[in-house]
Amino acid sequence: MKNTNKKYIALDKFIDKALYNKKSGFYMKKNPIGKNGDFITSPNISILFNEMIAIWVVSFWEYLKCPKKINLIDMGGGNGEMVYQMLKTFNSFPLFKNSCKTYIFEKSPLLKKLQKEKLKTFNISWLKNLKNIKKYPTLYLANEFFDALPVKQFLRKKKSWLERYVKVENNNYQYCHLNFDIKRLESKIGINISKNQKFIEFSPLQFQYLREIAKTIKKNNGGLLIIDYGNKKNFMKDTIQSVYNHKKNELFNNVGDSDITHHINFNLISEIANNFKLKCSNIITQSKFLINLGILKRAEIISKNLSFSKKANIYYRLKRLIDKNQMGELFKVILLTKTNTFFNKGFESD
Ligand SMILES: C[S@@+](CC[C@H](N)C(=O)[O-])C[C@H]1O[C@@H](n2cnc3c(N)ncnc32)[C@H](O)[C@@H]1O
DSSP: OOOOSOSEEEHHHHHHHHHHOTTTOHHHHSOOBSTTSSBOOHHHHOHHHHHHHHHHHHHHHHHTTOOSOEEEEEESOTTSHHHHHHHHHHTTOHHHHHHEEEEEEOOOHHHHHHHHHHTTTSOEEEOSOGGGOOSSOEEEEEESOGGGSOOEEEEEETTEEEEEEEEEETTEEEEEEEEEOHHHHHHHHTSOTTTTOSEEEEOHHHHHHHHHHHHHHHHHOEEEEEEEEEEOOSSOOOOOEEEETTEEOOTTSSTTTSEEEOOEEHHHHHHHHHHTTOEEOOOEEHHHHHHHTTHHHHHHHHHTTOOHHHHHHHHHHHHHHHOTTTHHHHEEEEEEEOTTOOOOTTOOOO
């Protein structure tokens, strides 16, 4: 990342530049996702993941009584694999397929180009602005989207609060802290976010997207399914992680070449969504969600009559998705809908 004239940059602006600067941002200059990339996401681990999400989407549409038109929006399309596999699955549901208009909401021009190439045989569109969705029930899918958005951090100092900034000097970075009026933020977001906290992590962009999505869901019907690395603890802490070449990295090293993420605070998402008068499902682990949707049965079906090595490969990938020491419990799922929606497929508890 280039030095800038500004000496102090708010932490979220620093992360935004590191990830999304047009020239030097991590997501803007190469495809970081997949076997040869910096990280791999569930849609790229196993086709079973995409099939389960596709079935879930079709079930939601059936719950809505099969509307003739429905929008499906993939938030942050990555390398396009999830949409690609889902659209293939939709071939088995022709009525749904004919009713569904698929969009990808993607910031990186490079990833958009990759997605366009991969999906060129399908009839889908790219959404420039979430506000461009004007009508029809709309389902938003956010797999590892929110954890890639920039966050702000605030620290309590006795009775007042400080905002974390990055001091930039000759391409050297250092944290510094400036006074912050937390009450102003609290009145803007309508949440008493500092209550019982010594530390706050908050993404203004996440808040903005939730607000826009909530507006559309309340007006048109639909839902937002969030699947992400995160926790449901009430007590906030610093969850920012930087990874360079598959290894943990100091935030200020390899800026622009490292993946910077944070853990989603699912409780805060629920609180924000409730404030927007949306209904929140229970927060469930990825493992439970996928098992509820029938991933084990599907693995059994597709591995029937396959050679031992192919079968082993399917189960190895399945294990990555649902094992509690891998993605199974670290990843959580939540669904936000209108208050009069009673759809809980995938969220059933025992
Ligand atoms: C961690 S990747 C996840 C990709 C994909 N959902 C998957 O699971 O493979 C995050 C994606 O969100 C995109 N993204 C990040 N911030 C965005 C924003 N503000 N608007 C649209 N897309 C964004 C990134 O470019 C990338 O495609």
